[in-house]
Amino acid sequence: DVQLTQSPSSLPASVGDRVTITCRASQDIRSYLNWYKQKSGEAPDLLIAATPSLQSGVPSRFSGSGSGTDFTLTISSLQPDDSATYYCQQYQNYPWTFGLGTKVEVK
Amino acid sequence: QVQLQESGPGVVESSQTLSLTCIISGDSINSDVFYWSWIRQRPGEGLEWIGYVHYYGAPLYNPSLRGRPIISVDPSKTQFSLSLSSVTAADTAIYYCAREQQDLLTGSRAFNSWGRGTLVTVSS
Numbered sequence: 710d711v712q713l714t715q716s717p718s719s720l721p722a723s724v725g726d727r728v729t730i731t732c733r734a735s736q737d738i739r740s741y742l743n744w745y746k747q748k749s750g751e752a753p754d755l756l757i758a759a760t761p762s763l764q765s766g767v768p769s770r771f772s773g774s775g776s777g778t779d780f781t782l783t784i785s786s787l788q789p790d791d792s793a794t795y796y797c798q799q800y801q802n803y804p805w806t807f808g809l810g811t812k813v814e815v816k
Numbered sequence: 817q818v819q820l821q822e823s824g825p826g827v828v829e830s831s832q833t834l835s836l837t838c839i840i841s842g843d844s845i846n847s848d849v850f851y852w853s854w855i856r857q858r859p860g861e862g863l864e865w866i867g868y869v870h871y872y873g874a875p876l877y878n879p880s881l882r883g884r885p886i887i888s889v890d891p892s893k894t895q896f897s898l899s900l901s902s903v904t905a906a907d908t909a910i911y912y913c914a915r916e917q918q919d920l921l922t923g924s925r926a927f928n929s930w931g932r933g934t935l936v937t938v939s940s
């Protein structure tokens with residue numbers, strides 16, 4: 710299975726901060742990586758598909774980059790509504806796998 | 817806009833079979849770009865893909881579940897189902913049904929619609 714390692718696991722930050730989350734794959738997954746946002750008690754929500762395609766309705770402060778084994782999700786100016794856990798997910802090889810998540814706390 | 821809704825018992829006895837249904841509204845189940853999926857999240861943990869069913873093809877499962885899941889589609893009722901046999905406490909989780917959509921031009925795939933999830937607790 711493709712292992713996805715996210716860092717950091719938790720990230721306290723202030724409103725307006727630039728936040729970067731990394732996702733490292735255990736093997737080359739080209740650009741076949743998605744990012745999801747999950748707020749507490751809710752289902753995940755797709756943010757970015759096939760890095761770097763931002764989904765419709767997602768604020769432009771979110772961006773994704775990377776290919777191969779190293780990927781990043783960046784929030785250019787953190788907002789209170791961005792408090793959530795963020796997951797990366799690969800679809801290069803079955804079984805599809807997810808990272809363990811990065812919990813972003815807006816201080 | 818598609819909506820997905822999981823239904824099923826909230827408690828299942830150990831060694832029994834967990835059965836859940838996902839009702840689809842606002843979309844067609846028989847599209848070649850949709851893969852109807854189940855994903856679970858153990859308490860306080862990350863997400864685990866269980867498998868999917870495609871209207872025109874065979875289902876595909878996560879090998880980590882060792883042949884226990886069966887995912888099937890019922891197009892007449894616009895729903896799909898998950899059966900997970902021989903459950904243990906390790907199967908206690910929130911179970912989500914989700915629609916994975918493939919872009920036929922680029923080949924990209926992503927879970928772009930999710931149900932709200934249903935908590936299933938395995939009791940001993």
